[in-house]
Amino acid sequence: MAEAMGFYTDTTVCIGCKACEVACKEWNQLPAANGGVRELSGNSYDNTRRLDGIHWRHVKFVEQFSADRRDGRWLMMSDVCKHCVQAGCLEVCPTGAIIRTEFDTVVIQSNVCNGCRDCIAACPFGVIEINPASGTAQKCTLCYDRLQHGLEPACAKACPTDSIQFGPIRELRERAQARMQQLHARGEARAYLYGADPTFLGGLNAFYLLVDKPEAYGLPSHPKLPTRNLAFSALWSTLGAVVLGLFGLFSLRTRGDVVEPDETSSGTVDERERHV
Amino acid sequence: MLQWHYKAADPPGDCRSDPWFTYQLGKRLKKRYAASTLPRDQGFNNLLWDYEPEQPPSIPGEPDVLKILKEINGYETATSRHLSGFSELKDDGSTTCASWIYSGVFPAPDKNLAARKEPDPPGVMGAHLNWGWAWPANRRVLYNRASADLQGQPWSERKKWVWWDGQRWVGYDVPDFALTKAPDAPGEPDGIGLAALSGRQPFIMRPDGVGWLFAPSGLQDGPFPTHYEPAETPVQNPLYRQQNSPVLKHWQRDDNRLVAVGDPRYPYVITTYRLTEHYLAGAMSRWNPWLTELMPELFIELSPELAQEKGIANLDWVKVSTPRGIIKAKALVTRRLRPFTIAGKRVHQVGMPWHWGWQGVVTGDVVNELTAMVGDPNVSIHEGKAFVCNVERA
Numbered sequence: 001m002a003e004a005m006g007f008y009t010d011t012t013v014c015i016g017c018k019a020c021e022v023a024c025k026e027w028n029q030l031p032a033a034n035g036g037v038r039e040l041s042g043n044s045y046d047n048t049r050r051l052d053g054i055h056w057r058h059v060k061f062v063e064q065f066s067a068d069r070r071d072g073r074w075l076m077m078s079d080v081c082k083h084c085v086q087a088g089c090l091e092v093c094p095t096g097a098i099i100r101t102e103f104d105t106v107v108i109q110s111n112v113c114n115g116c117r118d119c120i121a122a123c124p125f126g127v128i129e130i131n132p133a134s135g136t137a138q139k140c141t142l143c144y145d146r147l148q149h150g151l152e153p154a155c156a157k158a159c160p161t162d163s164i165q166f167g168p169i170r171e172l173r174e175r176a177q178a179r180m181q182q183l184h185a186r187g188e189a190r191a192y193l194y195g196a197d198p199t200f201l202g203g204l205n206a207f208y209l210l211v212d213k214p215e216a217y218g219l220p221s222h223p224k225l226p227t228r229n230l231a232f233s234a235l236w237s238t239l240g241a242v243v244l245g246l247f248g249l250f251s252l253r254t255r256g257d258v259v260e261p262d263e264t265s266s267g268t269v270d271e272r273e274r275h276v
Numbered sequence: 277m278l279q280w281h282y283k284a285a286d287p288p289g290d291c292r293s294d295p296w297f298t299y300q301l302g303k304r305l306k307k308r309y310a311a312s313t314l315p316r317d318q319g320f321n322n323l324l325w326d327y328e329p330e331q332p333p334s335i336p337g338e339p340d341v342l343k344i345l346k347e348i349n350g351y352e353t354a355t356s357r358h359l360s361g362f363s364e365l366k367d368d369g370s371t372t373c374a375s376w377i378y379s380g381v382f383p384a385p386d387k388n389l390a391a392r393k394e395p396d397p398p399g400v401m402g403a404h405l406n407w408g409w410a411w412p413a414n415r416r417v418l419y420n421r422a423s424a425d426l427q428g429q430p431w432s433e434r435k436k437w438v439w440w441d442g443q444r445w446v447g448y449d450v451p452d453f454a455l456t457k458a459p460d461a462p463g464e465p466d467g468i469g470l471a472a473l474s475g476r477q478p479f480i481m482r483p484d485g486v487g488w489l490f491a492p493s494g495l496q497d498g499p500f501p502t503h504y505e506p507a508e509t510p511v512q513n514p515l516y517r518q519q520n521s522p523v524l525k526h527w528q529r530d531d532n533r534l535v536a537v538g539d540p541r542y543p544y545v546i547t548t549y550r551l552t553e554h555y556l557a558g559a560m561s562r563w564n565p566w567l568t569e570l571m572p573e574l575f576i577e578l579s580p581e582l583a584q585e586k587g588i589a590n591l592d593w594v595k596v597s598t599p600r601g602i603i604k605a606k607a608l609v610t611r612r613l614r615p616f617t618i619a620g621k622r623v624h625q626v627g628m629p630w631h632w633g634w635q636g637v638v639t640g641d642v643v644n645e646l647t648a649m650v651g652d653p654n655v656s657i658h659e660g661k662a663f664v665c666n667v668e669r670a
Contacts, residue, residue, distance in 0.1 A: 017552040018570050025566050036565025036637040040573040040606050042591040045551075047570055065611035074612065 004104035005147065006083055006205030007156065007164055008172035010179060011217075012191065014059070014163040016045060016076040021057045023158035027143065030054045031133055044074075051079060053131030056140040057155050062216055077208065077217050078155070078164055081106070081127045081140035082195060085202030088225045089119035089128060089139075097136075104169070104205055105142040110134050124201075124223030142205075169205055176209055183209075194219065201225065278381055279408040280391035286334060299327055299339035324372075342388065348374040349382035358384050361413055377411040389414065403437075403449040414450055421445065421453040421478035422487070428459035428475070453478065496523050496653035506662040507650040508535045510543060511618050524659075525651035532649045533599040535664050542598060544582070545616075545625040546665040548643055554631035557644070562636025574632040574640030576605040578667065579613040582624040586669060593670035596628070598663065601645030604670050626667055630660070 024030070031054055041047045044061035051058045062075035083105045090098045090106055097112035098119060108119070108128075113136035120128045120137060131138040143153035151157070156166035165172060173196050183191035190211045195204030201223055214221045287293065302325045309320040324347075327339035350359040350373030361380035365371050373379055381390050389409040396402035403416040410416050417423070420438045425431055428440025438447035440459050445451035454470055461475040463485075470480055477485025491498040504521045505513045513519045519537065526534065535542045553571040554561040561567045576594050588594060590609040595602060605628060616623045632640030650659040 015552075019552075021570065022566050032565030032569040034569075036568035036572070038569050038572040040575055040591065040608070042606075042608060044608075044610065045571075047572060063610060063612060067611075069611065069614045072611070 002102050004085075004169040004205060005167065006105065006142070006169045006172065006207070007080060007153075007166055008176050008196075008207060008209070009078055009080075010163050010165070010176070010209045011075065011077040012183065012188075012209060012211060013161045014076040014078055015161055016059055016061060016074075017160065018048075018059050019158040019160060020078050020155035020164055021048060021055070021059060023154040024057045024140070025054075027146070027154035028056065028141070030056065030131070051081075051125075051127050051139070052129035053138040054133070056080065056138075060217060062212075064212070064216075075212065075217070077210070078159075079217075080155070080206050081142070082125055082201075082207075083140075083142055083205035084223075085198075085205065086225055087201075088122035088124055088227075092118040092122040092226050094118060101144055101147075103142065103144075103147050105144065105147075106205075107141045107144050108137055108139060110136045110138065113137050122226045124220055124225070140206075169203070172207075176207070179209060183211075277408050277410045278378065278390035280388060292335065293338065295339050295341055295344065296335065296337055299325075300337055342382075345382045345388065345390075346385075347372065348378050350374070350376075350379045358382055358387075380413055381409045381411075401448060405448075405450065415452050416449050417452070419452055419478050419480070419487075420447070420449050421451065421480075423447075424459075426459060426476045453480065497521055505537075507648060507659055508542075508663040510538060510545060510623050510664055511621070512537060514619060521653060523653040525653060525656055527649045527651075529649075531600060534648055534650070535599060539664075542664045542666050543624070544665055544667055545623060545662060546596070546598075546646070547625065547627045547662055548630045548647065548660045549627060551629045551631060554629070556631070557642075558631035558633055558636065561631065562633065562638055565637055568636070568638040571629075571631070572638045574603075574605045574629070574643070575608040576667070577608045577610055577613055577627045579615055579624065580609055580611060581615050582613075582626070582667070583607065583609045585624075586667060588667075588669050595668045595670040596626075596646060596665055597668075598646045598648070598665045600648060603641035603643065603645055605641060605643075626665070 025032070033054065038047060041049055043049075044063050046059065046061045048055050048058045058079045060075075060077045060079055062077070064075065065072040085104070087098070087100075087106045089108075090100065093108075093113075094116060095112055095114050097109045097114070099107055099109060101107050115130060115136050117130065117137065120130075128137050128139045130136065143151070143155075146153060152166040156164045159165075165175070167175075173193075176193050176196055180191050180193055188211060191209060192211075193207060194210050194214055195201075195207035197203065208217075208219075210217060210219075283293075302323070306320050306323060306325055309317040312321070327341075327343045329338065329340040329343075333340075346358060350362075350365060350371055351357055352359065353370055353372045359365065359371060359373065359379055360383045362373075362376045365373055365376060365379060382388055392406050392408060394406035396404050396406075405414060405416070417437065423430065423435065423437035424439045428445075430436030430439050436447070438445055438449055438451045438453075440446075444456050445453050457475050459475040463474040463477070464471045467473075473480060473485040479485050479487050482488070490500060503513070503515045504524075505511065505519055507520055507524060507526065509520075526532075550556070551571050553567050576596055578588070578594075583589070588607050588609070590607055592607045593604055594607045595604055597603075613625055613627065616625065628643050628646075630643035632638070633642055644660065646663075646665060647658065647660045648663055651657060652659065
């Protein structure tokens with residue numbers, strides 16, 4: 001495998017222009033919701049609302065102003081598929097449509113996906129949805145087609161402030177660490193990295209520099225994988241199987257006890273059917 | 277800054293480029309007036325319009341854009357030699373140039389400097405002189421001799437840009453000064469143009485060679501910057517008695533009436549602005565579904581305090597009025613807007629983007645029906661950034 005590639009998104013320099021959203025749609029030829037005719041969401045400048053099958057980038061706008069306005073900031077964050085190293089969607093996909101690429105990114109192959117929606121429930125970040133145009137589950141591919149030709153993803157290319165940076169994860173983590181330390185030195189003690197730690201779902205190949213707790217951005221503090229239930233489920237399944245098996249054995253033994261005398265005394269057809 | 281752009285693809289179907297239209301229009305006009313002997317038509321007959329490509333273009337009728345660039349750059353009329361810059365221009369017809377400020381962008385047939393895309397290396401201080409081409413003379417900061425002190429040394433090491441090295445002006449940028457005029461060189465008392473200026477006068481396009489804080493001529497509203505209230509405002513000018521600019525342009529018509537200061541019928545300050553998702557009045561961007569889904573409806577931003585006073589909830593329809601017009605928009609209640617306290621009085625501000633109209637994938641009311649035709653005295657830019665209105669729940 002080539003080196004792991006991904007996104008580092010520095011939310012402190014995002015200006016909320018949504019160029020990433022438009023560039024993504026243009027490159028991936030994703031349709032606009034309802035032909036572009038929507039109602040105003042009333043939630044700051046966010047009319048995209050959420051990531052789904054036709055919105056693979058979503059700029060979130062978080063307004064934090066105290067009642068007297070002494071404290072105030074307008075947080076912006078371009079959300080995207082995290083391309084988890086331990087990916088919930090990949091774990092549950094029954095058709096093998098979801099693959100890990102040579103760039104360590106997670107891609108759904110639309111021609112293999114059967115639209116079963118298991119991955120939608122499995123993703124701890126709510127990234128995946130059905131694209132109504134294809135009827136299959138879709139999400140950010142980290143521009144797999146562009147990467148194969150040595151191009152950076154369309155969103156990172158379009159980002160005017162380099163809030164979205166693309167590159168080898170190892171380099172991006174170093175860059176993000178340096179940026180975090182720079183912010184700390186300037187007095188922004190709240191700056192931290194979200195998902196850059198390998199203990200976090202094995203590390204996110206799209207990680208973030210944030211300045212508030214994950215929930216403020218609508219991100220989970222402790223994202224969970226479907227396989228967390230695997231050991232217990234397996235145990236219960238085994239136990240269940242054993243119990244069932246024993247039950248069967250006991251039933252058969254009981255039947256043998258009852259049936260044998262019946263057969264010698266040539267019981268009626270009705271009686272025999274009852275034991276089949 | 278001139279930056280050369282290459283086409284990504286040939287236009288589809290019957291679509292044609294702007295140069296195609298301009299070139300073909302010129303050719304047709306020249307043809308129409310070719311037989312005319314009327315003096316008024318001689319402009320067409322004398323117009324030089326030779327942009328025909330040497331090789332047949334991929335789209336029939338396209339001009340050779342490099343020939344256009346050559347004419348903009350300037351050339352020696354007799355030999356067709358490209359000029360290296362505006363200092364070569366003559367006023368006797370021996371040179372031809374479409375625009376002196378761009379002279380030097382195309383100094384040789386194989387040197388289209390606007391097409392350069394070579395940035396300075398990261399971490400190395402520089403002016404990126406090999407990226408595109410800036411007018412005039414590829415200079416990136418005008419009057420840059422002012423980046424050095426009177427002795428010609430940088431004001432600070434961190435901000436050094438252009439300086440005197442003992443022999444000549446050097447630095448990261450193209451010096452905007454006579455290259456070998458020393459900082460201590462006196463001006464010639466009877467000198468013409470730059471010769472009259474000393475080595476200490478960096479503002480070479482000004483008659484006295486210095487920057488002006490006091491501007492007795494040139495501006496309609498000099499000599500000093502000051503504070504005037506906008507043409508419409510809820511408050512008296514707190515600085516002095518002159519309320520607003522005595523020379524502002526106001527087109528006095530019945531449909532362009534202004535609100536008097538403190539008129540209780542229009543108590544709120546309103547400002548208008550753009551969003552990144554739309555372009556100008558939206559005539560182009562309102563047809564692009566990728567943009568309209570991002571900003572689908574006209575809205576008015578107002579503070580929770582004002583919303584409460586007026587009984588307006590988020591996303592309610594709101595009626596916004598001025599003496600010029602009445603429009604409707606959806607309320608976007610946000611703490612980003614806040615009430616001001618001005619001279620002890622609470623003043624509310626509202627804000628509206630102005631990208632909507634009656635046609636497109638999405639439509640909405642025209643915010644400029646609220647604004648007044650009031651122009652600034654120098655360039656007549658209209659005052660849509662601050663005026664007053666009333667806001668009611670619709």
